[in-house]
Amino acid sequence: MKKALALFLTLVTILSLTALAAVSSFAADGIPKADNAIFVADSGDDNAAGTTPDAPVASLKTAFAKLPNGGVIVIVGVVTITSENNIMPEHSGVITITSYYDGVDYRSKPYGTEPVTPRLNLCNATKQLDIFGDTVIDYLRINTGINEAGGIICDNIIAFNYHNITIGANIENTFEDAKGVPSDFDLDYSANGNKGNNGRRTVPIIIFGNNSNGNDESPKAGGETITGEYTVNVAGGAWHSLRIGDRDIQNRNTLDCRVTVNITGGTFTGWTGIFKNYGMDVMGVSQAGTTPNYVCDITITGGTFYGEVVGFGSPGGVAVGDGIQQGTVNMNILGGKWIRDYQGNGPMVFAASTASVPYDGAKFNLKVDPSKLEFGTVEQMSLAGLDGVTSTLEMVTESDKLGFFGLDFYFDETYLPLIEKAPVETQATETKPAETKPAETKPADTKPAETKPADTKAVDTKPASTEATGTKPAEQPTEKGGVPAYVWAIVGVVVVAAIVAAVLAAKKKKN
Numbered sequence: 001m002k003k004a005l006a007l008f009l010t011l012v013t014i015l016s017l018t019a020l021a022a023v024s025s026f027a028a029d030g031i032p033k034a035d036n037a038i039f040v041a042d043s044g045d046d047n048a049a050g051t052t053p054d055a056p057v058a059s060l061k062t063a064f065a066k067l068p069n070g071g072v073i074v075i076v077g078v079v080t081i082t083s084e085n086n087i088m089p090e091h092s093g094v095i096t097i098t099s100y101y102d103g104v105d106y107r108s109k110p111y112g113t114e115p116v117t118p119r120l121n122l123c124n125a126t127k128q129l130d131i132f133g134d135t136v137i138d139y140l141r142i143n144t145g146i147n148e149a150g151g152i153i154c155d156n157i158i159a160f161n162y163h164n165i166t167i168g169a170n171i172e173n174t175f176e177d178a179k180g181v182p183s184d185f186d187l188d189y190s191a192n193g194n195k196g197n198n199g200r201r202t203v204p205i206i207i208f209g210n211n212s213n214g215n216d217e218s219p220k221a222g223g224e225t226i227t228g229e230y231t232v233n234v235a236g237g238a239w240h241s242l243r244i245g246d247r248d249i250q251n252r253n254t255l256d257c258r259v260t261v262n263i264t265g266g267t268f269t270g271w272t273g274i275f276k277n278y279g280m281d282v283m284g285v286s287q288a289g290t291t292p293n294y295v296c297d298i299t300i301t302g303g304t305f306y307g308e309v310v311g312f313g314s315p316g317g318v319a320v321g322d323g324i325q326q327g328t329v330n331m332n333i334l335g336g337k338w339i340r341d342y343q344g345n346g347p348m349v350f351a352a353s354t355a356s357v358p359y360d361g362a363k364f365n366l367k368v369d370p371s372k373l374e375f376g377t378v379e380q381m382s383l384a385g386l387d388g389v390t391s392t393l394e395m396v397t398e399s400d401k402l403g404f405f406g407l408d409f410y411f412d413e414t415y416l417p418l419i420e421k422a423p424v425e426t427q428a429t430e431t432k433p434a435e436t437k438p439a440e441t442k443p444a445d446t447k448p449a450e451t452k453p454a455d456t457k458a459v460d461t462k463p464a465s466t467e468a469t470g471t472k473p474a475e476q477p478t479e480k481g482g483v484p485a486y487v488w489a490i491v492g493v494v495v496v497a498a499i500v501a502a503v504l505a506a507k508k509k510k511n
Contacts, residue, residue: 030098031098031139034072034096036071037051038074039057041118044057044077050063056077061085072098077114078178080121087130088131096135098139115178116179117141119142119143120142123143130161131160134163134165139170140170143174144156156202156204157247158206160206164231165206165234183202189267189271200240205242206234206239208232211246224254225253225254225291226254226255232244234262234266237266243286244286245283245287245288246288247287253289255290255327261299262301268304282310284312284313287314289325290324293327294327296311302336305338309350311329311364312386313353324359324360328362328363332368333368333369334396339377344378346380347375349384355388359388364385364390365394370397371397371399375401380400380401383402384404
């Protein structure tokens with residue numbers, strides 16, 4: 001019996017260690033092996049199958065075409081986006097783009113005779129990449145900065161054309177030419193340190209919607225009503241801005257959808273210097289119309305922000321017809337490093353960035369926890385509203401690190417402060433004594449039969465304001481109490497083993 005018990009416990013230990021090793025291996029090996037994977041490098045051949053790293057296809061467009069139902073695209077060499085291959089074919093499922101696949105980190109050395117390590121190269125006159133399907137990008141170098149002629153390329157764009165986006169924490173930005181020579185321009189993203197277009201504008205812009213730029217190949221060239229629910233996750237990389245909407249399209253799209261944005265990391269460089277209606281770090285809607293049903297929930301818990309964030313952004317810099325901003329933008333600022341400093345003025349949050357678009361019932365609900373924010377030189381975040389946009393503020397912890405713009409600060413007479421009074425005073429209509437007057441709480445009304453526990457249950461008394469925006473972080477089904485699910489599984493195995501051991505021991509003792 002003793003030998004059997006020892007053998008059983010040894011087996012349980014081995015299984016537990018194997019499970020832990022498997023989890024650790026998965027976490028360390030980048031993107032796991034998939035049923036469908038296509039390898040790509042400029043020096044490859046588009047006539048190749050692309051199913052092995054030794055025989056990659058030559059263009060990202062060909063790789064996408066080989067994965068119409070989703071899969072993994074592994075960038076094993078330099079992959080340059082040109083005007084001939086910048087519009088990807090549509091795909092269903094999810095496509096993951098990476099350079100770290102199945103335990104092999106292809107970023108560790110150049111492919112073949114290429115002089116630089118694998119990366120997605122956006123340094124060209126096209127300056128944009130259009131993707132038409134749900135996409136994940138992680139463990140990838142994105143190169144911007146110098147083109148073949150030695151010129152600096154700005155306003156690079158990756159447009160996802162109204163699909164789900166996940167940008168992982170393992171994105172590295174490089175700024176090199178074709179031979180690996182780094183750019184010599186100033187990469188200081190701060191307003192005071194860099195007043196030109198270089199630096200902050202070399203990193204790409206993320207467009208949730210369309211950036212057609214007159215390109216007829218785009219399946220969504222504008223003038224459509226966008227419905228459905230979408231998620232945008234950003235955990236790493238350096239980006240000029242994240243725009244929920246469009247950029248410079250010829251026909252305005254209308255958003256009748258719900259978009260959930262989670263920013264947990266990354267660097268955002270799009271400061272405007274002085275107040276303008278474009279170029280902000282994050283825009284809850286940009287260059288698109290919205291319906292009353294439009295909802296954008298933005299939760300920021302990490303990341304570094306050199307510029308401003310805004311609920312309702314620019315209507316567009318081109319003639320895009322009539323547009324109305326309606327719907328709701330809920331913004332939760334619960335973390336991150338906010339280091340904007342222009343002429344001594346710190347980070348800014350706007351309800352809306354311009355008065356040139358009619359607002360019809362537009363709402364901007366802002367929730368800020370100053371105790372979770374990290375500041376740069378100026379340790380105060382300034383907030384500003386706009387006439388026509390109903391704006392509310394919930395301050396999680398009281399702090400003097402939130403301030404409000406006056407009418408004479410970067411604004412003309414059309415702009416109004418977000419909140420003119422302290423938050424407690426602005427809620428007076430919700431907590432006025434009339435709602436708790438004695439006549440409503442007289443003994444006859446509070447007799448035991450009417451005040452039984454069922455009438456005072458917690459769900460009836462929780463603050464309504466905590467549910468107003470509907471933007472609380474999504475539950476993590478794979479975790480319990482903050483502990484990963486695999487840990488609970490291992491604990492369960494060990495507990496079962498202990499119980500069996502105890503039963504066997506008791507049986508032996510009894511015998």
